Amino acid sequence: MATSFALTGCSSGGGDSTDFVTVNGGEPQKPLVPTDVNENMGGRVVDRLWAGLKYYDAGGKATNEVAQSIDTTDRQHYKITLKDWKFTDGTAVTAKSFVDAWNYGALGTNGQLQNAAFSEIAGYDDVSADPPKAQTLSGLKVIDDHTFTIDLKEPSIDFELELGYAPFYPMPESFFKDTKGFGEHPIGNGPYKFSDWQHNVQIDVVPNPDYHGGRPAKNKGLRFVMYQSYDTAYADLQAGNLDALDIIPDSALATYKKDLGDRAIQHPIAYSQHIGIQPTVAHFGGAEGVLRRKAISMAINRDQIADNIFHGTRVACQDFTAFTLPGFRGGLPGSEALKFNPDEAKKLWAQANAISPWSGSFQIGYNADGGHQGWIEAVANSVKNTLGIDSVGVPYPTFKGIRDEITNKTIGKAFRYGWQGDYPSMFEFLTQLYLTGSGSNNTQYSSPEFDQLLTKAQAAATPEAAYDILAQAQTVLFKDMPDIPIFDYNVAAGRSDKVKKAEVSWSGLFDFENIEK
Structure with missing residues (x-):
């Protein structure tokens, strides 16, 4: 490539x-x-x-x-x-x-x-x-x-x-x-x-000359360029060889606003980053798996990693959706599982060991072409230092490669994945990621109680009533801990000096039709 x-x-x-x-x-x-x-x-x-x-x-x-x-x-x-x-x-x-x-x-x-x-x-x-x-x-x-x-x-x-x-x-x-x-x-x-x-x-x-809807293209075409490294993409952005970049690499987060001036972009978006573990991975099925996922979650110092690596462009997750969505509520029952708490993490890990003693290494797969190495290694170190176990990041060369193993349920280790909103609703995050049988349910989670609450929320008479029921549904998720939410996003993006207009949308992707050279 x-x-x-x-x-x-x-x-x-x-x-x-x-x-x-x-x-x-x-x-x-x-x-x-x-x-x-x-x-x-x-x-x-x-x-x-x-x-x-x-x-x-x-x-x-x-x-x-x-x-x-x-x-x-x-x-x-x-x-x-x-x-x-x-x-x-x-x-x-x-x-x-x-x-x-x-x-x-x-x-x-x-x-x-x-x-x-x-x-x-x-x-x-x-x-x-x-x-x-x-x-x-x-x-x-x-x-x-x-x-x-x-x-x-x-x-x-x-x-x-x-x-x-x-x-x-x-x-x-x-x-x-x-x-x-x-x-x-x-x-x-x-x-x-x-x-x-x-x-x-x-x-x-x-x-498309025949398109007559509300978002006509204001440019002469788009080229989606596939990079192995966001550092290379950022260098191309600065050199004027790339017109718009929606992820500034970790290495430039401390300087990109100075580098780009009014061409730098930052604001909250509907995008969250998770660590998933499929139930076929040794020690992560049943009650033992619930204890270990909660322990690992509480062993991760999200705030420190966000500050040290992301310079304010990431925020510790507070739930299983995204903090910009209508109806979002912080402080839900069970959300203490997303707070750094070394003593409780060790206690839960010991309870899991009483079911089946831990063996091996806690590995976290990630795609190396996505700029994830820094934070995955920091998460692995936080788990290692808190729980006293071996924990490492495992790079996959491409996004497609790791996605194929996750989809085919052959990955055999923990993995990072993100969800970027497709339409602005908490329902989308919860349905796609956690509904029984969803093709986007990366962790194969299944809970009749959760599924029924989603259906009940859809039938609510008002948005506020729906949000009340979604809060109950998320309490079920905190009980079962199907995956480990890590970060919400403040997008860090930029445009080149060859572009006069490029806005990032609510979801974190560019408003592509309205990018103008």
């Missing part, structure tokens, strides 16, 4: 690549299919290529995009009316384009990582079962080309907000003819169209 690049030549999709806005990226874990992409590097591209029923602006406000109207009187039964719209292959976006795509995503045998997004729709339990009891969601019905209806299992306070989220994008008929090949040359309906993908090097997208 190229670690630096020259802005020469033309992309295969037309348009002079010297006019592209260059931004940092990484090799996506999977082909670019919205229902199967649940990670940052693929997601940032997918969201440029597609338009959903709604879209989210830089502040997180949801506005209708392909939807002309979304009507409901009870938050359980919805009528969707569509605008006239086209895919980039010239075919029409119809009600069937949405319904067929959602049915594909929900069908358990298709193995889509975003399948849990459809869990509220009537018929999901039958479609997602193994083997499936039905092939399509009973809650979806096409009325005509511009109209379809959605019936949910229960009323939902969050469902309409979700409808700009990637799993709910429409798909053209060509996808169903070649689902494997499609993701290498995707056809969407968004502000950009796919141009070129050089694996492990870059992905190019160019403006």
Whole structure:
């Protein structure tokens, strides 16, 4: 993979690549299919290529995009009316384009990582079962080309907000003819169209002239450049060879505001960093695993690591979501497990040893191309010094490599992972990461009590009532400690002197459509 690049030549999709806005990226874990992409590097591209029923602006406000109207009187039964719209292959976006795509995503045998997004729709339990009891969601019905209806299992306070989220994008008929090949040359309906993908090097997208939604491209194209090192990316940013960088490396956090001046960016975002451990790892199943995860959590001096390494750009987690989201509450029952407490950590570790004496090393896998080495080593040292055990970070060369092992449940050690908000709701974090059977549930956590509280929160009459129930759901998480939340983020990002406007959105990604050279 190229670690630096020259802005020469033309992309295969037309348009002079010297006019592209260059931004940092990484090799996506999977082909670019919205229902199967649940990670940052693929997601940032997918969201440029597609338009959903709604879209989210830089502040997180949801506005209708392909939807002309979304009507409901009870938050359980919805009528969707569509605008006239086209895919980039010239075919029409119809009600069937949405319904067929959602049915594909929900069908358990298709193995889509975003399948849990459809869990509220009537018929999901039958479609997602193994083997499936039905092939399509009973809650979806096409009325005509511009109209379809959605019936949910229960009323939902969050469902309409979700409808700009990637799993709910429409798909053209060509996808169903070649689902494997499609993701290498995707056809969407968004502000950009796919141009070129050089694996492990870059992905190019160019403006879609037929897009007529609320986020048209204000640049001549985007090039997502894949770096092995954020230090190299930062050097390119300073040299003017990279236009926008959404993660300043640890080595530059003390100086980047001075280096970049008014081109430096910092503000709170909906992004949290966790350490996950799958239950098949020795000593981390059952009651012993709960004790060890709590002990490790209380052995980590988050505040010290945040100060020493991140210079105010990280904040110790207070819950299992992110501190910028509507309804966030600090100080939940059980949240003391996220505080540095060496005495309690040792006590819990001893209780776990009484079940089964500890042996081996506590290893934490991380992707070396993501700038994580410093904080992972600091976490490992904090665990080592507090608990008196061997603890080390284990680098994986690429993000895709570690994600494949996590997804395939073959990693066999602890691992770092982050979750960056796709739509501005605590429901998304809690559903995707902890709902039984979710394709994004990295730790294979399953709790009927937690699942039922999520459903109950969706059915709440008001946002405040929903937040009360989500607080109860998180109390269950603190009891079970399915993973170890570490940091919330204050984004540290920057733009080059060749860019006159580049804003970071509510989620921590750039407002890509509005970057102007």
